[in-house]
Amino acid sequence: MNQHDSEIFQEVVKALRNGDRVALCTIVEKKGSGPRNIGAKMIVYRDGRTFGSIGGGNLERIIVEEALKAMNENESKTITLSLGGGEGIETGLICGGSIKVFIDIINPKPKLIIVGSGNIAKPLAEIANIVGFEVTIVDDNPNTATKDRFPTANKIIINEDLAKGLNEANLDEENFIAIVHGDVNKEYEVLKNVLKGKARYIGLLGSRRKGAELKRKLIEEGFKEGDVERIKVPIGIDINAETPEEIAISIMAELIMNLRCKK
Structure with missing residues (x-):
């Protein structure tokens, strides 16, 4: 079924509101015959589902594969597909010519907890x-x-049990977590909780000595050393920050650096 552009974009907005990364695939060039014209669009979700159509069959299967690769790399790209009479990835079609598809990776707002x-x-x-x-x-x-x-703040969660509070935040692999609470025992319980998930970034306020001690305890408790080393402590880039505002800037600089890295 071919959806109207307005439906395509409504679905993109819906996905972004749900915190999902999507690939918007659009035919940007066409030579010869083909199943759809320039401007035809299709959404690919991270689980391989699609919305809309730009050709169907083996053509779309290849586009979905390429879109999933692009999402994993978090980098948009253009691909050329052969329809039986042109250069590009072979599709098995015999329409003649080729098409170019722009795979645009669209990310939701990064989420900081x-x-x-x-x-x-x-x-x-x-x-x-x-x-x-x-x-x-x-x-x-x-x-x-x-x-x-x-x-x-988009959301404020108050819970005496911080680990349970984090569960209410619906953690996922794209989340950034900055632990700046101050109570070492509670921070340790938070670390145990977040290490069970796949947060993109885990930062803890404190000294290297504090970090080493907490990491040692986590390993003794059964956490893998590789997972424990995901914890960035001291949190933030070292800029000799002293005031709360300076420390916040150093943390945000590190988050931006992580965000801009391909993933």
Whole structure:
């Protein structure tokens, strides 16, 4: 079934709101005969599902494969497909000519989960919002984890059990997690929780000594060393930061550096 462009874009918006990366595949050039014309569009989701059509059959199977590769690399690209009479990836079609398809990788807003609501959490949330992150605050203190204090936060979760609070945040492999709470015992429980998932980034506020001690305990408790080493502590890029605002900038710089890396 061929969907109208408006339906295609509605589905893209829906996916982004759900935090899903998608590939929007569009025919941008056509030589000779082919099943669809320039401008035909199809969405490919990360699980291989599609919405819309730009040809069907083996042609679409190849496009889906290429789109999944592009999503894994998080890099848009153009591919050329042979329809039996031109250069490009062979499709088995005998229409004649070829088509070029632009695979545009569209990402949702990166999601930052800040554990804590103290002096560093506040400027971190503000800067994250400015550079385009969706921010969730998870804390156990209802006096500081407030909408007045964090007006730009998309969500505030208050739970005495921080690990359970994180579960309410619906963690996924694209999440960035900044643990700036301050209570070592609670931070340790948070680390145990997040290491069971696949968060893209896990950062912990504190000294190298603190980090080494917590990592040692995690390994003794059965966590794999490779997983434990995912924890970035001290959190942030070393810029000799001292004030909460400077520390927040150093953290955000590290998040941006991670975000811009291909994944």
